[in-house]
Amino acid sequence: MEIKRSAEELEDNHVMQISGSNGIVHNMEFMSQAYLRNQYSSEIDIHEEFVSPYPHEDAPLPIFLKFEDVEYKVRNIQASLKTMVSKVVTHTNSDPDGYKHILKGITGSTGPGEILALMGPSGSGKTTLLKIMGGRLTDNVKGKLTYNDIPYSPSVKRRIGFVTQDDVLLPQLTVEETLAFAAFLRLPSNMSKEQKYAKVEMIIKELGLERCRHTRVGGGFVKGISGGERKRTSIAYEILVDPSLLLLDEPTSGLDSTSATKLLHILQGVAKAGRTVITTIHQPSSRMFHMFDKLLLISEGHPAYYGKAREAMEYFSSLRILPEIAMNPAEFLLDLATGQVSDISLPEELLATKTTQPDSENVIVKYLQLRYKTDLEPKEKEENHRNRKAPEHLQIAIQVKKDWTLSWWDQFMIIFRRTFRERRRDYFDMLRLVQSLGVAVVLGLLWWKSKTDTEAHLRDQVGLMFYICIFWTSSSLFGAVYVFPFEKIYLVKERKADMYRLSVYYVCSTLCDMVAHVLYPTFFMIIVYFMAGFSRTVPCFVFTVLTILLIAITSQGAGEFLGASVLSIKRAGMIASLVLMMFLLTGGYYVQHIPKFMQWLKYLSFMHYGFRLLLKVQYSADQVFDCASKGGCRTLQSSSSFDTVNLNGGLEELWVLLGMAFGYRLCTYFCLRKKISICHL
Template identity: 40%
Template sequence: MPPGAGEESVTRRTDTLFCRTTPLLTLQFVDITYRIKNPNGIKSGGSGVIASMHNSPPPPPCSGERTILEGITGAAAAGELLAVLGPSGSGKSTLLTILAGRLPRPHGGAVLANGRRATRSVFRRVGYVPQDDVLYPHLTVRETLTYCAMLKLPRERVRLAVEAVMEELGLNGCGGTAVGGAFVRGVSGGERKRVAIGHEMLVNPRAVVVDEPTSGLDATAAGRMVATLVGMARRGRAVVASVHQPASRVYRMFDAVMLMAEGRCLYYGRGRDAVDYFASVGFSPEPFVNPADFMLDLANGVTQIDCEADATEKARIKLSLVSSYNAVLAPKAKASVNASIAASTATSGESARTGIERSGEKEPKDFTRISWFGEVSVLLRRSLKERRHETFNSIRVFQVAAAACLAGSMWWHSSIHNAHDRLGLLFFISIFWGVFASVNAVFTFPQERAIFAKERASGMYSLSSYFVARTAGDLPMELILPTLFVLAVYWMASLRPEIGAFALTLAVILSYVLVAQGMGLSIGAAIMDAKHASTVVTIIMLAFLLTGGFYVQKVPIGMRWMKYGSFTFYGYRLLIAAQYRGTEMNSYIGGEAAAAAEGQIGVIESVVALMIMFVGYRILAYAALRRIKI
């Protein structure tokens, strides 16, 4: 095979699958401004020393604000790589979030697609790779890409698309390795970033926005990563990337460069022209200096690395650069963007309202190519594969096994005639599984919020299909450990030996677990902060346990309403009914005490109450997820 033949084959295959089947897209952004409330309550027209020395327009009349971005204008053309440079805190990530349509708060200015204001449907065709990789850690590389392809592509194209992307991104060697994460060993940082990019490529984006793709990589890996982005751009995509401290050979790959400092633009133009521009405004680099290092020094207000400047001198340098840009380059940048907008509009002609060329048919509202049931099926399989590691991790299994051994030992071969001890065991089971199931469920949606929001913003699936698959996938996983717990404790404690009594006890505990899990899901979805949500669940469970009917039989009138909202109260009643029948309670612990233990709620009422809670908590969880902005 001649040199380069394999690469050409991959290119042809990828072009056939993706880029050549969709029209080109150019992203233009005009006067992008973004302000947030200043927690100190001090009004500020900028984010630092530049604003304090620069006559910028005053912020809108409101409480104190801090400007993150101020009048940023530019364009990311199809087929080119736009690199955004700047020190930490310069606003790079915020700008990229806006260009990808992922910023939940309103901003000033406009993002245009082919000369038309970008809409939600356009942003769904913009792939976004955040700085922190948002992937399931336990899935392998091939599984991650396959499930994504199954959600967006016809079944017959899934395997071919996955193989093409893996070959193009150099992931064939690690296809069977787990992606990994902070607590799970997996592929390297560079490979994980390429998996995240491949995940977006399978969504068939017409533009790709990548935040800090080279962070944490060595020079060679960073060069390969940028070369990958350049290859994506050459295949017809508009690519925007914020790059941290690029090497000189990496800098030469950039088609266009934007340099930012404290939310303002210091340079926007061709990468090869940057050094000449700064020399023309009085800032010449030393010989053999990396242009990127030179520009980042200027953005930090430093002209000579061996000469430490004070804060005033740094502010003066930055102010001079901002003034020079506003006087020299800003008019050219706006003229260039306006020309790009005019050219895009003229080329599109009778295009869609989003600026996307059409061939006469109406553009679909949703880009998903599979049915709702297909989405549920794919998401359910993915959830089961990922959740099995979490559900059966060693710590959780040990926790359940230890509780079973302790309970079985404490109530070893207890007698049915010792009703007080038996009631204590039944209530201990209620305590353990109520807290265990609800606290674990609290973490479900907060942990997956980033993945859920990212995939929903890309239009990969609907909220209802995700929710159904996620909750249905928990059912078999969450019921195995309680079943094993009951199998151990029931016979160790010598509870009622009839098969019917055992089956009823197991059914009650499994139902109780599902209701407790539903409460945890609803609170986690409503608060979306695992730490705060777990605190709220602990307080609620404490109230439920105190009013459950074991510690206090005669609950004060003012708090009696609380026990009727407690699933512990109903579950405990049903456990008693499974173990003691008819007049057995009266015989073993006395009529008055038996009436207090059984309560005033019958078996049918308890079953209905648990069924209502099972459905109601999940409806609340779904409603809470719907309010999340994506």
């Protein structure tokens, strides 16, 4: 009665509910936990060994998930072409929508304390249904899907944990660092650092990650933890923030039977702590199969069975479909879902139909789908409509949107430290250091104590200037163009979970990468400048170094923009090569007098502006050279090397480069925002 009365009071004060203040959220959670204890007290006592790390007072908001007649389709290019041909040739409307139907009317429900297993052959639609439940697929979806009888909304988004089949974890961070940074970002701001560390420690112990806590996660070409440890780390990453609904895509793939069973024991504990757990599974062992509470068997996008996992064999026995030999229940169900009925006895009417039809497998699958429609689906729909209505206070609580747990600045400090730790091995890579310093020494030796006393010597020194521009433009451009394509999968995952603002991630990524784009060019120029015999004045040295840094930072921005615009490693490299070639040709060294109809290209080239600025800060128009010639001393401005450059013309190139550096980054941010919003995992 107290819970009901509190819910009515909250419902009357609608404005306060929508505001999402901490007091209201806490009140909602308290009522939800009371309801959870009443509903699941007996089950929690049975599984006490799994629940101990998750105190009841910190239990998540219970979510009752119901889905009815869920359909999903994707555009089929081949079907669209066939539709066009059929319209032209036969003037018919066969396959008029040009879509391939993936899910074809899925109905069911599950609640806190339960593990729902989605099982079926590869390509049956298990992962697609899981993504729809997690709100990751919304287009071309039909049917009714509710959380505590409320449709999906942004308020539900942060109550869902999603563990993908491929473990998406930053490879250079250790297990402890991965969980600690997730805790700092996602746990409430009213928790102290000590409390967040304690939560991480508790999760590490519960999931058995103590042995590998200081080991890098690894992945790809980086050696790290084992497959089972990676999967447990991925689950820890999600349950760290107490999600109400935990979705897992093939969590046991690649694991041996013992590791898979241990993992499922962990999921049982997670569920009994008050979470709703849904997982796709391909072919579990018989022991694992009986650990599921509910089972949804999908065949060719159609449901073939839905109900308690332990009652699946009884249901098919009632249809007189039985295994003739001792068989794993999961193997038996998968054989039925694919129409493979060797060593399986069938009813006489189905056998008679099977022998008269050429496609016997399809006949069996259609039969199972039909029996589901007539025997199981009506009962489940009736139960959804009558008996499984979520309490009113849970409907109210699910609509309270969680605000950002941290301010922009707090997120920035955490993401900056995490980004730097993840990339520091790249920044301070020995090969990169040897490359920069080695090239600097080689250039210094080739242009040792170069002079400007003749036209030829001046031309050589100007050529060195342009080569320095080329070297740091290409290094910075290609060093930045692959950043976002490589990190796309991590960014999509964390943005789907609303871990941080996109602006925070981008600013941290750019600033961290600037460490390398500032450090290496500075050391490079210190070596080259004095070996090559450039002007020995402090202003010339400082402005030359700053110009090279500005060229590198602008090139970094251009590389980020190109990478963000395509988010593809292969295409980003190809586009960067073409852009770099265009910038080199229009930089002002190879071709100074560009035809008028092509001159617009040089105004897009930041190398054009960078090279001109470098010449202006290094040389002055009234400086004389070639004094040993017959005509006597000449000013540098009269040299053919400066035909198109006014050495006394001011530093307007500086402002153009600054504008480009800022403009590229602004465009990059909006490209990322658009691209990431349409990416799916």
